[in-house]
Amino acid sequence: MAGPSKTQRRFPDAAEDQATWERQLDTPQTLSPSYRLAFADFDFLKRDELRPVRLQLELLKPEMELQDRGIVSTVVIFGGARIPERPEDARRPGLAKLAHYYEVAREFARLVTLTSLESGCAENVICGGGGPGVMEAASRGAAEAGGVSIGLNIVLPHEQAPNLYGTPELSFNFHYFGIRKMTFLMRAKAVAVFPGGFGTLDELFETLTLIQTGRMEPMPILLFGEEFWRRIVNWEALAEAGTISPADLDLFRFVETAEEAMAAMRDWRAGPEGAAD
Incomplete structure (x- = not known):
């Protein structure tokens, strides 16, 4: 339910009180950190005891912005930050052999965005990590199609500066990996995973785990590059060992091209086991 309008509000809102506080005369009391309004006191908000509050704020900020913009569903693209354009x-x-996936990701994002434009950018909005490599290719393809893309960056000591193709108003920055990963999947209609490293593997396996355990509805999980993924993971060995069910191998599908991925999304069947046709 929407909150009261400004004409209905009985009490000053936070912005009004902050403006009043900032106009106060400087005295030893008003200059003391203890006198700051709690919501405007960054030193207070950064205390360890405030972590639960920061977790909630980090979840709410992108969620409320995406709601305000009417974005209903996304197509998420995961992949390595180190994949070069050339x-x-x-x-x-080894990375040179994977470079062609930059163009594949770019074209896939472009094709997905063309479908998104048909919905007024409410459905199938490209959502990526906002950084370089495959993430840049995803933002770039969406921009070239004339659409928007969501970038979920995270503060890291290297590799994670925002790429220049993402939609500025939909570029977010995270402190907590867990909240970032949750935000990726909250609106996901499909997940496309390109070759990558530990971060990409983490994102892929969390997605598969949520579907396998019934914590998330089945959706298309597209692994670009069968040769790469079969070298990285012995999928059949997991089933043979009994640590996953044979049906779990149907939770994802290997694809090679953007066109093949688009067809796989169209043809996907979310049956009782979340299997593909």
Whole structure:
């Protein structure tokens, strides 16, 4: 339920009280940190005891902004920050072999965004990590299609500066990995996972775990690059060992191209086991 309008409000709102506080004369009392309004006292908000409050704020800020903009669903793209646009830009030979996935991610995001534009950018909005590599390709493809993209950045000592293609009004910054991952999946209609490192693996397996355990509704999980993913994970060995069910291997599908991924999303069947056709 919406809160009272300004004409209905009986008490001053937070902005009004902050403005009044800032106009006060400087005295030893008003200059004391203890006199600051609690919501405007950043030193207070950063205390360890306020972590539960910060967790809630970090969840609410992007959620309320996306609600205000009418964004209903997203297509999430995960992938490595180190994937270069061109093989010659690769830091290591192995990355040069993965460079073509930059263009695949860019084209996939472009095609998804074209469908998003048909809904007025309410459905199928591209959502990525907001950083370089595959994340940049996702933002870039969405921008080239004339749409918007959501960027969920996180404060890291390296690799995670925002790319220049993301929609500024939909670029968010996180302190907590857990809240960021939850935000990725809250509106997800499909998840596309490109080659990446520990972060990408973490995001992929959390998504699969939530679906496998029934904590999240099944959706298309598209793994780009079958050769890469079969080298990284021995999926069948997990089923043979009994640590997952054979049906769990149907929770995802390997794809190679943007067009193949679009077709897989269209044809996906969310049956009792969340299997694909």
